[in-house]
Amino acid sequence: MDSKQIDIYNNLTKLKWAQEPMTLLQLIESLEMPQIAKISRSNVSDLKENDYLLLQSVYDRYLLLGATQSPVSKNNHAYLIPDWYRAQCKIKSSNPRIQKQYWNFQGATELNRFDLPREINFLVETPLYQFWQKNGSKIEWKRVVVKRNTKLTATKLQNYSVDNANRGNCFILVDKKGNKYLLPCEFNIKFSVEIKPDEYNSAYFDHQGDFSLPEVITRYELPVDVSFVPSSEPGSVPAAKLPKTQFKIVSLGIAKSIIGAIFNTSTRKFRYIELSPATQIKLAIPTCLQHGLLNPNASLSKEEENEYTLYNKTREAALGMCHKQCELYKFEMRAATDEERDAMIKVYDAGIKYKKEETAHLRENFFLDLKSKEALNPDAKIPFVALKNIFLRPNIDEGDPYDDFTQEQEENGKINFSHDLSVLPSMPEKLLTDTLTDVENGVKQK
Structure with missing residues (x-):
């Protein structure tokens, strides 16, 4: 579908929108992305009522806080670096500490x-x-x-x-x-x-060579000093665009956010956005989608089929216009605001504290009381911070954070360490x- 052949902005005004709005969190839990929604109510300054959101994808990744000096003092010296950043690292710390593996x-x-x-x-x-x-x-x-x-x-x-x-x-x-x-x-x-120690390959303790960011956060305790160098992988950041300064990786957290674009029918322009699932806005979905949510087994009328066809063409055209840039957006390093810098440090420190308290508690009592509140809601004590653009929670697992088990436990954005005890x-x-x-x-x- 060629997005240039479809008037996206005109189609958005033609679509019928549901009267009962949903929160952003309700929407992403109810519908598979990508979807388009209309902003009905907003307390966020740069999200205006009656603008339209293309919500392309919801994703989790490890987010690192990098500083060009230590300790972090100014927001223009602190950067948010996704672990998907397409570059390699050289270890610059004189005596980096290896994590337990x-x-x-x-x-x-x-x-x-x-x-x-x-x-x-x-x-x-x-x-x-x-x-x-x-x-x-x-x-x-x-x-x-x-x-x-x-x-x-x-x-x-x-x-x-x-x-x-x-x-x-x-x-x-x-x-x-x-x-x-x-x-x-x-x-x-x-x-x-x-x-x-004797089960490692001795080369594991050689800090020479190039490492990916996932290898850095899996292998080393923070903080650790790194410099970025070009990667040979296709699509990597060109050498000319890599930062020239050395970074201290100060902290990390698990970040959840929604990447998409916002369309303004008055100016006929769009811009890319990153939203936290906790962003306080109300969204209206097209009535053709609401019909499927309320009664998924019902057959559509001819009018409803036409409405869905119009919506689907508009959505595909918007995706055609934005998809590439939205995908690139999540790989980018960017300067951290004061709020983001403080939140990254807060969740990292909270994760360390949680692990210490959990370890101390397990020394005293490692049996599970099946009637306790902990058994019913095991993640109740796990801290998180909800910002405008990202939802942050600490990494509190030992070992490889990229293990399949960890990913399974974080399904649907929830940290749930307990399997259903009935099974x-x-x-x-x-x-x-x-x-x-x-x-x-x-x-x-x-």
Whole structure:
């Protein structure tokens, strides 16, 4: 569709718009992007009523705060740098600190990769059996659920049986106080294992060479000094346009925003925008879309079909005009406002504080009370900051932030560390086993 052949601005005024407006958050949760909406009410100075928004895409990325001097003092010395910025980095810190790194696994049998004992970190709430007491010839195990990020040490692989009937293999785990736990091998758990120093390739500690921004934030603790150099990847920032100054990467956060464009039918001009999902505006959607939301199974009348055709042609033409620039917009580095700079520092510090408090709390109590508010709303204490252009939350996961598990947990813009507890493996409240028998498991493969 050639956007030049369609009068986008005229079509926008011809479309019928719903009387009941929606918030921006309601709209992006109800409809797949891209969509066009009309601003009905706005308290935001540069978003005018009766202008039209093309909402092209909703996306999450890691956003870094870079400073050309330290500490950050002036907004023209602070920059927001998306991890998608198309350039490579050279490490300039004299003694950069390497982060702890983890292997992530799914399935209890993956523990067979390692020589035991080995400490493991549970990535989701996980059911186990805790040793309770010796009951005659039987060992009594009580069902418990351990919280996310609980660390226990897997000590050995054993057989377990109930009433002398072979039931399979299990791992025996212990906590810091020496309490024992039974983990059946068939459990489809998610866990991580910290990589030991001797398990790294020695080149990992060589800070020479070029790194992508994702490699920098995965490999190094912040702050870290970098300089940008050209990348050989297609579409990368040309050398002439790269910043010449050295940057200190001060903090990072997970940013969620909406990229699109705003159309003004009076001036017949448009400009690109970035909006936070929490932006306080009311939007009207075309009536042809409202019909589908209210009654998705109903057939459209001829008039409604014509209205949808007009809307679809207008949307495609607007996309044809804006798509390339909207895509480029999210790769750009830009100067941070005072508010954005302060918010980036705030969420980063809050994330560090949250991890420290969580670690301290888990030392005292790592069992999950299934009736507690924490179980019902595990992300209630996770801080965030809603700005006009971006919605920021801290990165609070250890290990690789780009792991598929992390992406799964951030689905729909929510940090939700608990799986639905109703789908945990079916287990009796107590398990009476015969004597456990060691299993010869052969050589473990690293």
